[in-house]
Amino acid sequence: MSDPLMPELPSAGGGTIAPRQPTDWTTDAMRQRIRKRYARERRFRRLGLVAVVMSAAFLAFLLVTMASQGLGGFFRTEVALPIDFPQTGIEVDKAALDQPGADLALAGAGLENIVGSAAIAAFGDYGPNVISDNAWLTVREAIKHDPSILDGRAVIHVPASAEIDRAISETGTPEAEAAVTKLQAENAITEGFNWRFLSASDSTDPTQVGIWGALKGSFFTMLVTFLIAFPVGVLAAIYLEEYAPKNRWTDLVEVSINNLAAVPSIIFGLLGLAVFLGTWTLFGHKVGPLLPRSAALVGGLTLALMIMPVIVIASRNAIKAVPPSIRDAALGIGASKVQVVFHHVLPLALPGILTGTIIGMARALGETAPLLLVGMRAFIATPPDSLTDKATVLPVQIFLWSDEVSRGFVEKTSAAIIVLLVFLLAMNAVAIYLRNKFETRW
Amino acid sequence: MNDLTDTTLAQTAREHADMADSAAPVKMAARDVHVYYGETHAIKGVSIDIDMDHVTAFIGPSGCGKSTFLRTLNRMNDTIAAARVEGQITLDGEDIYASGMDVVQLRARVGMVFQKPNPFPKSIYENVAYGPRIHGLAASKSDMDAIVERSLRRAGLWDEVKDRLTDSGTAMSGGQQQRLCIARAIAVDPEVILMDEPCSALDPIATAKIEELIHELRGNYAIVIVTHNMQQAARVSQRTAFFHLGNLVEYGVTSDIFTNPREDKTKDYITGRYG
Incomplete structure (x- = not known):
């Protein structure tokens, strides 16, 4: 009679099982296999490390290049431009300067030429090349902001030209280098954060563009x-x-x-x-x-x-x-x-x-x-x-x-x-x- | 040979036999139920009555269809695209597969506790309150607090968690999580509770607590429990159904099944001959 709670186990396949042969873990073949395995692990780890280092290097290269080339774009060189308004003979109706047509009126009064002449008067023949082509726009804003400057001599900080910019940051043309040396001696050059780059839009003039x-x-x-x-x-x-x-x-x-x-x-x-x-x-x-x-x-x-x-x-x-x-x-x-x-x-x-x-x-x-x-x-x-x-x-x-x-x-x-x-x-x-x-x- | 009267199983079943009341009203009834998974015929014509205020245990070897059948009782098989159910299952005489039956309401009336504790990754309070909230069972915050407390008390968990109701439900021990799942199920005030091997992932102490809990819940719900543990079936249930290969082999009062099974297959299974 069999125990109901302990059913007989079926016998495994029948026949005798060969006695267990102990594995020798110290043979040469075994050692070599272990050495190979370790070498493979090391190789894989090194390859992974190389991959990571390479991508990090690429990223660092990209960031460094961008930063070194681009950070200058956030700053701009300004030139202190003295203008003697009464002498230029500008004729503008001051009362109309807060009217919508003020921009046109100032442009019509030949402000662009006046600013050019002032540059020549201040910095010599090379003067118009020192200031940005659009420097007169800055002058226009200054006049609109405070019309009283039209009554006398005023010093207005206008953006420098791209040539001057380059002469300061790297090497520019000989004329520009000379002009920079002279301006620096006169303390007429300042470096400031270029808010315009963050607040303006596209333009044909690189000193005027914004993002x-x-x-x-x-x-x-x-x-x-x-x-x-x-x-x-x-x-x-x-x-x-x-x-x-x-x-x-x-x-x-x-x-x-x-x-x-x-x-x-x-x-x-x-x-x-x-x-x-x-x-x-x-x-x-x-x-x-x-x-x-x-x-x-x-x-x-x-x-x-x-x-x-x-x-x-x-x-x-x-x-x-x-x-x-x-x-x-x-x-x-x-x-x-x-x-x-x-x-x-x-x-x-x-x-x-x-x-x-x-x-x-x-x-x-x-x-x-x-x-x-x-x-x-x-x-x-x-x-x-x-x-x-x-x-x-x-x-x-x-x-x-x-x-x-x-x-x-x-x-x-x-x-x-x-x-x-x-x-x-x-x-x-x-x-x-x-x-x-x-x-x-x- | 095979005289079962001396085995501990039969003894356990007899000790609990006094709780069986043969004249209990029928809560759910299945008639000639077939379930197909695609080509596979998983349940082959099962007819069974689930009695009110009793614990019914489904036993049988793995893959015999007991869990599948359990899931037909609250239409959880609907979520499996390939599953097809034939035959009739009624809850209080109402066909649960009729076209007019609202599945959402059915599942609120026939709650379920799963094999692996599956609390929501939310606070203990939220776990219990979720069901009553989606069914609109609480009119106010204080109502909800009362429901949560009552449910946790019934699940025997209140004293352990009352000071940390805002802790995550998933941070508790396995046994506590399973009792939280039971609290979550009874929070929507079901009439039937289905338990699919609720203790299979728990240690003996947690299992004992769940079994005790099932005892206490028995008077208010019809409980159906799937289990692989013969001892557990003998301890907690008053009715036992033995499934084999998709057939319901034998169904009856637990003490009868364990002391005097009519079918040889049942006898072989509960004596451990296979399964």
Whole structure:
């Protein structure tokens, strides 16, 4: 009789098992294997270290080059220009100087020539080359600000010319070097932070350009991109993960999204051009263009199309990573599907979704090609005030300046790159802050 | 041979037999239920009555379909696209698979506790309050406080957590987490509680606490528990159903099943011959 609680174990295969042969761990072959293994580990660790050092070196090189070339763009040399207004014979109605037509009146009074003559009087024949071509604009602002200077002799700090700038920072032409030595002896040269670079827009004169217009354009464009791509991308991901039936159609959609993420960005530019700016004939009527050319709205929509697949893919992965037990728990106490998604799945997936969005937005911020096609490469001298105003963005501005022939733009291009990198860092910092906030809350 | 009357299992079952009341009203009834996962026929024509105020244990070897059947009782199988249920299951005489049945309300009436403790990554308070909140069971903050306290007390957890209700539910020990999940389930005032191997991830002390809790809850709910532990089935249940390969082999009063099984398969299983 067998014990009911201890059933017999089936015998293993039958036959006898050979006695165990102890493994010799000290043979030469064994030692060699161990040596090889250690060598492989060391080799792999060294390769990894080399890779890290190389990328760090590239990054450092990039930052150092940009900083050394670009930081000068944030500063400008100013020359103290004395002007004896009564002697120049300028005739302006002072009462009209706070009127809208003041700019025209001063230009009509020959201010540009007066400033040129003053430069000759102060610095000799080379004088007009010492001050920027647009120095008279600074003088005009000074007169409008305080008309009483017209009554006597005034010293106005005007921007120096690009030649003088270069003679100070590196080596310039012999004439410029001589002029600098003379000016420095007279204490007529000052170095100041170039607020104009941060507050003005594009210009044909490198001493007058600013980044503000492009910065604002980038901000508006990113705003549109985020407002379209984030909600649409996340909702699409939720639908595909939580609601869509798994069949051939959803497989097709998935493949299409993956392919879209790999499409070159310029193709999206063509798409934006055709859809938002194209004209069609519908039922005999001409329709379109739907949206204005060169506007941040169109650029934003085009970039939204471009980064949406990235956000969808990242969001789907984040949603997939939420443990099914949480869904079960919520369903088990009678939460509806929508409640499960919005109360539990989405908050847990949010850090991952935000990471994907950061990557997408960073890509959109640095994108140039699609924006060229929707007309955002225009010369924009006034910062945009709305989404439909003509605008350009930072990378396009950098591209345009890097194409300029004037030497003064080299420095400005590097300075604009620094601004773009700072913008990017700020954007990522906000996103990472948000991500960490949601991570610690749960 | 195989005289079971001397085994400890049978003894345990007999000791708890006095609690069985054969005339209890039927809470849920299944009639000829079949479940398919795609091509797989997982449940093959199960008919069973779940009695009110009793604990019903589902036992059987792994993969026999007891968890699958449990999940048909509150339609959790709906979430699996390939699953298909045939036959009739009623709650208080109402067909839960009828088109007019609201699944959300059904799951509030038939609560569930899972194998692995799965508290939400929120505070202890929020874990318990979530169900009543989505079903609108509390009219005010003080109502909600009362529900949370009552539920935690019933789950035997109140004294341990009353000073740290704002702590995360996931920071507690496994046994506490599982009791929190039970508190969360009873907070929505269900009529039936389904437990899918609630102690399989817990140590013996935590298991004993959960079993004690099941005892105390018995009078107010119909409880169905899936378990691999024969001792546990004998200790906590008044009805036992033995599943094998998708069939309900034997169903009856627990003490009868463990002392005098009608089927040889049941006898073999509970004596440890396989499973």
